[in-house]
Amino acid sequence: MKISLNWIKKYVFPLNMDENKISNILTDIGLTVKGIHNENQDFVLDVEITPNRTDAMSHYGIARDLYAVLKFRGYKVHLVKPIINEEIHCNNSNNKSNLSILVKIHDTCIRYSGIFISKIKIETSPCWLISRLRSIGIKSINNMIDIIHFVMYELGQPIHIFDMDQIEDKKIIIKNADNDTKFQSSDKIIRKLDEEDLVIYDTVKPLSIAGMINHIKSNIHVRTKNIFIGSACFNPIIIRNLIKKHSIKTETQHFFEKDTDPNQTVYALQRSAFLIKKIIKNKIICSDIIDCYPNPISISKIRLRYKNIINIIGKKISKKKIKKILSLLEMMIDSENDQYLLIRIPFYRTDVQREIDVIEEIFRIYGIHKIPIHNQIKIPTFPKIFFKTEYEIQKILFEQLVCFGFQEIISYTIRKNEEKFSSLLNSFLKRQEIKILNPVNYNYQFMRSSLIFSMIECIEYNIKNNRIKSNIKFFELGNIYYKINNKFLEKTYLGIAIYQKKKTESKNYPFFYLKGIIEQIFQKSGILNYTQILSKHPLLENGISILYNHKNLVELGKFKNHIFKKNEIFYAEIDWKYLVSIIQEKKIIYIPFSRYPTSRRDLSLLVDKTISFEKINQLIKKKENHIIKKIQIYDLYEGKNFPISKKSYTVSFFFESQKETLTDKIINNSMKEIELFLKKKLKAEIREK
Known part of the structure; x- marks a missing residue:
């Protein structure tokens, strides 16, 4: 967006300032003050404004922001609002026009205001107006259209203008278009409208597509004597869809497609009428402003807590300075106490919706350069998992597995009788199975001695019921049960399984992926010095055992596949209690990050x-x-x-x-x-x- 410095100087006045300071604030370093004050010489800035800062999409908006910064930093400046004449319609006491406005879609058209001006004369604009528009790259057309463009770039409020004599029954209707409506716009393109398009009608025909582009017959021309000026606040989402759908390219669209202040529609009309009266020599006649605002937007109130300002900014700012910044930003204080302020946000600040947004504004005006930067940057050097309870460790590691795409299962602790691998496992581990004396179900008589049995059962169930559309990843934290020398034992394990429905290009990929998951858990837990050996687990082939302090912590490998034919299960079983004890006893060792490259x-x-x-x-x-x-x-x-x-x-x-x-x-x-x-x-x- 192009901004004219001479234009901005009409609203914000530096008084009794050192010339060099003016130069540094308003221009690039090195430009002379003499050049700034020369009305015939202007400087144009190309400003990139973030999409949420619609309040700064105008010369007055930027001047208002500049005023807040300069005033807070101690400069003697005054902010002058663009002049209007609120009694502009009083040239003729009988000027009550029959013009009416009807809004049929209140969710799309938030506010619509209009004014009828008669006895105007279409001619060339005065030099000052042409100069202002030319400075920001806008070509002069005629005095009426130039004023509309001037006010748009001055206030950031989109405005449109119609030939009043072309409006049937002097009635403006804002509604959705009828299906298959043909619309010949001022750019001579015939567009086909449907019931999703927002259109301004009279009682017979469409006049404009959302005020952005007029019908060729509703445009003003050299013989126009009476005009209607409309100022609207539309739903920006609808406008953006219209622009994309109909490939509209006009000056107005950039303002309509943003969140504009609905409370500025009337002010923009008053400003337009004032300028028309100023540049036209004959006496014009203005109607009362007709305003349709069915559901006024309530003012936003935000609680601003002092402690949050300190926590976010990193420096204590006095309450007096905070209140001064808020006052300069026109954020009024409703109530206050020692802990917080309750403030009202001006309507034009559509970007300020949360407490953090207000803190950002305070930070911006206060000055980022005033916040000291420490030579040392402090960051956590160890995972937050240390010194946690078992429940907290479980919560952190489960969240990590879920982030990797795993789903938690909770299965029965009793296994099926036909499990073929149980005896093989127990024989290898030299332990006995526990049989239930009075089983509820004859098919389930034994306590599980490994989580892999419940994993397989869960996978089988999902396959039979066609619930697996792709590879599946399960994890379960549960107990296993067995006997050694007639002593009943119970241990807790974390089982992690990957079921591969179809073979990938690399058949070992799931193995290395699962091994990487285990290593990520270790890294999160601060476990670094572990060793790996080939596993002798009877149910896993091509597996590894991960040891910590020469004690088995993890068994990992591919399940010996006699059930799933071409499909494969990769499984890891972690000794949960041992893992928790390692984490809880882990000592924190700080090793500073190297400043040198790897x-x-x-x-x-x-x-x-x-x-x-x-x-x-x-x-x-x-x-x-x-x-x-x-x-x-x-x-x-x-x-x-x-x-x-x-x-x-x-x-x-x-x-x-x-x-x-x-x-x-x-x-x-x-x-x-x-x-x-x-x-x-x-x-x-x-x-x-």
């Missing part, structure tokens, strides 16, 4: 097939290379072009220092040490890079 190097090596990545990981950790921040497996390959007894790993090393930026020489020397170390310990062959 560098990455990849290493491809050929090793014996029996060597796992975890073994490589643990070996390198024991080497205690302090600049290695992280090690990740990048690729694993075995098969064609390699011996049967060998496999290839590509490992990514991430280097970082707390003291300096690592040079290529330091990193390359470290990589050579790692290569020699792996050759010695694992008899690894380093592949060509």
Whole structure:
């Protein structure tokens, strides 16, 4: 939006100010004050206004905002509102026109005001008006249309004008169009309207599409003697839909499609009538303003709490300064006490709807530059999960799983009799099943000894009832039951399962995805130093066991598939009580973030097939290379072009220092040490890079 500085100076006056200060406030640094005060020389600013700040989409709106800033910062300025003559219609005491306005759609047309002016003369605009419009890129057309454009850019209120003699029965009707209505607009395009379009009618024909573009017959021309000026506040959503639907491109649309102040429609008409009277030499006759405002919008009130201002801004601002800023922003105080202010928001501030919006305004006027910035930025260095109760830990981790797309299930603790894998599991773990003495259902006689049985049952149920449209992810926190040496035991586990309906391109993808979920839980819990070994779990194949302090914490792998044929279940079972105890006993260790960049190097090596990545990981950790921040497996390959007894790993090393930026020489020397170390310990062959 283009803004003329000379135009703004008509409303906000700097008095007794140092010339250099005026220059810095109103212009770019380096422009002379002499140039500013020269009426023949103007400076135009291209201002980008955020869509919510409709109050600043005008010269007076920007002047009003500028006044608040300058006044608060101690400059002696005055704000002058554009002049109107509220008694403009009194030129003729008998000027009560028969014009009427009827609004049929109150939810779309919030307010509509109009005025009838007769004995006007269409001619060229005066030089000052042409100059004002030209400064912001608006071409002069004639005195009436120029005044309409001037008031729009002065106040931000859209206005439209009709030839009064073309209005049938002197009646304005705002309603939806009739179906298949043909509308030939002033741009000579014939548009087809339907019942969703907002149109201004007389008793016979359409006059305008929502005041944005007129019918070719309702436009004013050089012979026009009587005019009707309308000022409206429409629902901006309806206007935006109309603009898009009918490809409307006019000056007015930019104002109509925003939230405008309904209380400004009458004022804009008074301003227009005042300027018409000022530039036309003969005496015009104005009717009373006809105003249709069926459901007046109530003024918004917001409670502003002092403590919230301090918490948000980060600095204590005196109550006196807060009240001064609110007064300059025309936010009136209804009531107050030591804790808060109850303030009324002016209608034109459609963007201020919450307490935080008011605080933002205070912050803006007070000055962001006045808020001190600390040299140190304080951020939490550990997850909030530490020192929590078991319930709070459960809540945090469950929310994390839900965010990953998992659904919680709650299943029976009694399993089916035909479960084939139960005996295999109990035999491996050297424990006995618990049989119910008096089962309610003969098919359910045993307590479950693993959560995987209830997971499978739940998945089967969903498959049979066609409830699975894609891959499914379940989790359950529950107890398992078993006997050892005739002693009844009960343990709590967190089970996580992924059911893959169709195979992806990589058959191991769900395994690594599930492993990543477990690692995310560990990261959230602050568990870092864990190890991985190949799992011997009888129900899981190609699985791993995750140990913490040499004690089993997680079993993870693919369920041995004898039930689901081509479909697969990937399952992880976490010892819940052990996990909770680790989290609760975890000590907080602060390691400052490095200010220096991280560098990455990849290493491809050929090793014996029996060597796992975890073994490589643990070996390198024991080497205690302090600049290695992280090690990740990048690729694993075995098969064609390699011996049967060998496999290839590509490992990514991430280097970082707390003291300096690592040079290529330091990193390359470290990589050579790692290569020699792996050759010695694992008899690894380093592949060509």
